[in-house]
Amino acid sequence: MIAPDDLICLKAIALLGGLSGAVSVSSQSLAQELSISPQTASRRLISLENAHMISRTMGGDGQYVTITAAGEENMRAEYAAYRRIFETHDRHYLLEGELISGLGEGRYYISVEGYASQFSEKLGITPYPGTFNVKLSPTSIETRRKLDAMEWTEIDGFTDHDRTFGGARALKCSIGGYACAIIIPGRTHYPEDIIELISAERLRDVLGTDDGAAVIIEVTR
Amino acid sequence: MIAPDDLICLKAIALLGGLSGAVSVSSQSLAQELSISPQTASRRLISLENAHMISRTMGGDGQYVTITAAGEENMRAEYAAYRRIFETHDRHYLLEGELISGLGEGRYYISVEGYASQFSEKLGITPYPGTFNVKLSPTSIETRRKLDAMEWTEIDGFTDHDRTFGGARALKCSIGGYACAIIIPGRTHYPEDIIELISAERLRDVLGTDDGAAVIIEVTR
DNA sequence: ATTACTAAAAGACGAGTAA
DNA sequence: TTTACTCGTCTTTTAGTAA
Numbered sequence: 001m002i003a004p005d006d007l008i009c010l011k012a013i014a015l016l017g018g019l020s021g022a023v024s025v026s027s028q029s030l031a032q033e034l035s036i037s038p039q040t041a042s043r044r045l046i047s048l049e050n051a052h053m054i055s056r057t058m059g060g061d062g063q064y065v066t067i068t069a070a071g072e073e074n075m076r077a078e079y080a081a082y083r084r085i086f087e088t089h090d091r092h093y094l095l096e097g098e099l100i101s102g103l104g105e106g107r108y109y110i111s112v113e114g115y116a117s118q119f120s121e122k123l124g125i126t127p128y129p130g131t132f133n134v135k136l137s138p139t140s141i142e143t144r145r146k147l148d149a150m151e152w153t154e155i156d157g158f159t160d161h162d163r164t165f166g167g168a169r170a171l172k173c174s175i176g177g178y179a180c181a182i183i184i185p186g187r188t189h190y191p192e193d194i195i196e197l198i199s200a201e202r203l204r205d206v207l208g209t210d211d212g213a214a215v216i217i218e219v220t221r
Numbered sequence: 222m223i224a225p226d227d228l229i230c231l232k233a234i235a236l237l238g239g240l241s242g243a244v245s246v247s248s249q250s251l252a253q254e255l256s257i258s259p260q261t262a263s264r265r266l267i268s269l270e271n272a273h274m275i276s277r278t279m280g281g282d283g284q285y286v287t288i289t290a291a292g293e294e295n296m297r298a299e300y301a302a303y304r305r306i307f308e309t310h311d312r313h314y315l316l317e318g319e320l321i322s323g324l325g326e327g328r329y330y331i332s333v334e335g336y337a338s339q340f341s342e343k344l345g346i347t348p349y350p351g352t353f354n355v356k357l358s359p360t361s362i363e364t365r366r367k368l369d370a371m372e373w374t375e376i377d378g379f380t381d382h383d384r385t386f387g388g389a390r391a392l393k394c395s396i397g398g399y400a401c402a403i404i405i406p407g408r409t410h411y412p413e414d415i416i417e418l419i420s421a422e423r424l425r426d427v428l429g430t431d432d433g434a435a436v437i438i439e440v441t442r
Numbered sequence: 443a444t445t446a447c448t449a450a451a452a453g454a455c456g457a458g459t460a461a
Numbered sequence: 462t463t464t465a466c467t468c469g470t471c472t473t474t475t476a477g478t479a480a
Contacts, residue, residue, distance in 0.1 A: 021315030
């Protein structure tokens, strides 16, 4: 295994073009690039050479460095790791929390025709009149924040009988394979550790869960 | 900037799925993964947490770790760097060396009809009867080795007038924008610091170079 | 089993220096 | 200017230990 410090140094050389051919490098230029002292940069180059990751030819004012096949292999392994990270885990999130009771407000809002019709049209879910509330575990709150980067379905606000109903956003997901959707009210500053879900049937019945039960919400795509 | 050691640790967590949600990790499991002591692994986690790269919830037997948005940003930056490395520098090589005189053997072989016709057909180069020999700089020898992974054009061996002519392989390239090709005899153990090139015209004339002159060979694609 | 502290050992760092 | 050595210092590591 290559030391992390050496790896970063090798990466810097690769970025300069060290994979394509000889690259002009000096201890000082490398040092600046990596925010280390020229002495340490020199040591890194020596270390990489000893590990057969690079090949060097010294010149009067600097040196020419090329990344060897072994060095390239290391770089490719890193590249492959990052591709694995972002190509398989990307856009697939798991939120973990526990089922809690809501304030009953959800039930009211979902029954309002102006919302229900949009859920049906835009999400394909004709919602059971009630919400399934999950209190997220502390680490899942971090994951929840990442969901903001996904494509949410806009639920428009409207006015009905002189009452104004605000907009919201929704994100399809599933619990135990059963389709549902996260609903987040538009403007209101909702507590970020609580998630409100809607679904075609009463989720408590479908899943057979009660208050305090552990719940895992899957968001894909 | 994140320390190289922490970065590697963060990468390991990402590989376990830390970007998608909470991941069960213990100092010991991480230690094994990274070939460090559990104490150091513990310190890395603390360090990453202090840098707001991960979020943790402690359990009796281990801990649940999630990579935060800031941590993900760091991972993406790394990923982007590696993509830059392999998507722009991939399959584009520069060999540097100096022009030397050959033994005159090249001139003979190239004149042999069995070879000349293949150069013309397979490479699109009707060669000037003579080779352009380059002695590679030490660092370029490393780059030359990488060329072995590219797609070479096979030049078949044949028999003519009871004489056997061996096969060879060729790789199109250019010098100063002028098209030529590297020729490497098949079986013979050719010195690896010397490259023999053919071209439609006499390269020494086209380039106006003489023995000892620095030459840069570009191999693309 | 865990985490994370303390303290001794190991290792890395950068200033100075020579070539 | 370079590279790379030595040397003193400081950081990091790991073993041991407690919770």
